[in-house]
Amino acid sequence: MKSEWEVPATLKRSPRVLLKLRCPSMTTPDPGLFDKIVNLSKRRGIVYPSAEIYGGFRSTYDYGPIGVLMLRNVKDAWWRSMVQMRQDVVGLDASILSPPAVWEASGHLSNFTDPLVDCRNCGARHRQDKLKKKDLCPTCGVSGELTEPRNFNLMFKTTAGPVEGAGAEVYLRPETAQGMFINYANVQYTTRKKPPFGIAQIGKSFRNEITPGNFVFRTREFEQMEMEFFVPPAEAPQWYEYWCQTRLQWYIDHGIPTDQLMLRPHEDDELSHYSLGTSDVEYLFPWGWDELEGIANRGDFDLTQHAKAAGAKLEYYDQVTKERYTPYVIEPAAGATRTMMAFLMAAYEEEQVNDDTRTVLRLHHRIAPYKVAVLPLSKKPELSGPATELANELSGRWMCDYDQTQAIGKRYRRQDEIGTPFCVTYDFETLEDKSVTIRERDSMEQVRIPLDAVRGWLAERLDE
Numbered sequence: 330m331k332s333e334w335e336v337p338a339t340l341k342r343s344p345r346v347l348l349k350l351r352c353p354s355m356t357t358p359d360p361g362l363f364d365k366i367v368n369l370s371k372r373r374g375i376v377y378p379s380a381e382i383y384g385g386f387r388s389t390y391d392y393g394p395i396g397v398l399m400l401r402n403v404k405d406a407w408w409r410s411m412v413q414m415r416q417d418v419v420g421l422d423a424s425i426l427s428p429p430a431v432w433e434a435s436g437h438l439s440n441f442t443d444p445l446v447d448c449r450n451c452g453a454r455h456r457q458d459k460l461k462k463k464d465l466c467p468t469c470g471v472s473g474e475l476t477e478p479r480n481f482n483l484m485f486k487t488t489a490g491p492v493e494g495a496g497a498e499v500y501l502r503p504e505t506a507q508g509m510f511i512n513y514a515n516v517q518y519t520t521r522k523k524p525p526f527g528i529a530q531i532g533k534s535f536r537n538e539i540t541p542g543n544f545v546f547r548t549r550e551f552e553q554m555e556m557e558f559f560v561p562p563a564e565a566p567q568w569y570e571y572w573c574q575t576r577l578q579w580y581i582d583h584g585i586p587t588d589q590l591m592l593r594p595h596e597d598d599e600l601s602h603y604s605l606g607t608s609d610v611e612y613l614f615p616w617g618w619d620e621l622e623g624i625a626n627r628g629d630f631d632l633t634q635h636a637k638a639a640g641a642k643l644e645y646y647d648q649v650t651k652e653r654y655t656p657y658v659i660e661p662a663a664g665a666t667r668t669m670m671a672f673l674m675a676a677y678e679e680e681q682v683n684d685d686t687r688t689v690l691r692l693h694h695r696i697a698p699y700k701v702a703v704l705p706l707s708k709k710p711e712l713s714g715p716a717t718e719l720a721n722e723l724s725g726r727w728m729c730d731y732d733q734t735q736a737i738g739k740r741y742r743r744q745d746e747i748g749t750p751f752c753v754t755y756d757f758e759t760l761e762d763k764s765v766t767i768r769e770r771d772s773m774e775q776v777r778i779p780l781d782a783v784r785g786w787l788a789e790r791l792d793e
């Protein structure tokens with residue numbers, strides 16, 4: 330699909346007014362969509378509130394049988410485009426726990442803070458930078474009672490080993506990125522990659538958010554998909570622009586409409602302590618535009634800091650030009666859990682079919698939890714036996730659901746609601762003509778296919 334977006338030549342720190350890159354045909358989100366997604370998630374086993382039997386634990390969520398498939402697909406789709414389909418990016422899986430030295434050098438111990446205010450009237454705590462009105466408490470509605478802001482560090486601290494206290498402190502990573510920086514020399518040496526090249530990682534990160542909320546949008550435990558792209562310093566601006574466009578296109582390619590996406594460069598006062606320039610990919614959530622991913626030009630900040638603090642050589646020596654330099658880093662940093670939520674919202678649709686309302690998730694086939702479902706028309710063993718065999722065969726290649734309970738129409742609706750692209754119906758005629766009916770989710774069109782052609786028919790549509 331061709332993008333409708335125009336990305337200006339230089340994205341770095343341009344005036345905000347030039348860069349509100351909204352598509353002219355922008356739609357307003359349905360205000361009820363948020364509740365619909367939360368309800369669907371609970372009802373269909375996508376996302377559950379964690380520790381629900383103990384009353385819930387507002388800041389974390391558990392991914393159910395459908396959600397775990399979808400989240401895995403989001404991560405696989407990212408990995409496919411960022412690692413598998415590229416020769417210049419390799420993967421890594423670094424540890425979650427690390428010593429304070431890492432976070433001292435990275436600047437997180439002193440800078441990874443949010444401004445916290447307390448309400449003297451009701452005791453609620455808020456992030457000052459997220460308040461709609463500077464002096465008004467959003468919890469009790471009283472103004473003039475908020476304290477002066479103080480910096481609150483977002484990192485979770487714990488202790489390693491049986492001894493508590495100084496020397497035993499460790500941190501849960503608040504971003505996966507530092508794992509890539511501290512392994513830069515190891516990876517460069519073992520892979521013999523030369524800049525420009527990248528290291529990609531998917532994994533859990535932890536932040537003691539002051540105000541977690543909006544379902545899985547802001548949680549204290551979440552998953553990130555980050556890539557650090559090491560480049561010669563002079564090439565940093567062009568790579569920054571390249572990654573901004575490439576990442577924006579990834580969301581479009583996976584089903585988010587262009588009029589619900591924009592690229593927004595940060596104002597100078599928004600930039601993180603390490604950034605020379607950042608643009609966010611924003612999605613039009615039901616509460617308004619909000620961040621899905623940040624693409625940052627981190628300069629040589631991280632490698633220089635770790636080289637100084639660890640006394641390590643984190644440079645690159647170019648044999649051809651005989652130049653030695655510290656690479657600059659362009660970092661596309663996305664949230665897997667947040668992206669999954671955006672895919673759910675963009676795909677959700679209620680449409681009128683005859684006298685019925687059909688809820689359908691029009692998910693891209695790579696993101697859909699199940700790719701196919703096998704539905705025998707009857708529970709009778711002469712149908713359910715061979716239908717189970719077919720489901721078992723298809724399961725070797727794709728996530729395949731099998732459902733034989735209730736009327737076929739109800740079963741189609743159940744699959745529509747979780748976004749299954751194709752349903753294969755095994756009926757009594759199948760026993761005679763050795764063919765099955767395949768129904769397509771979006772159009773609801775049906776085709777009759779010989780049994781021995783089903784695999785190839787699906788592969789053409791699911792494996793590209």
Ligand code: GAP
Pocket residue numbers: 503504505506536538545546547548549550551552553555620621622623660662663664665666667668
């Ligand atoms: N290494 C750079 C970095 O971590 P970030 O903008 O703080 O940058 C990257 O985080 C992405 O991680 C965000 O765009 C968002 O999608 C996701 N993310 C950050 N904090 C999150 C939270 N508390 N809950 C869910 N996702 C979060």
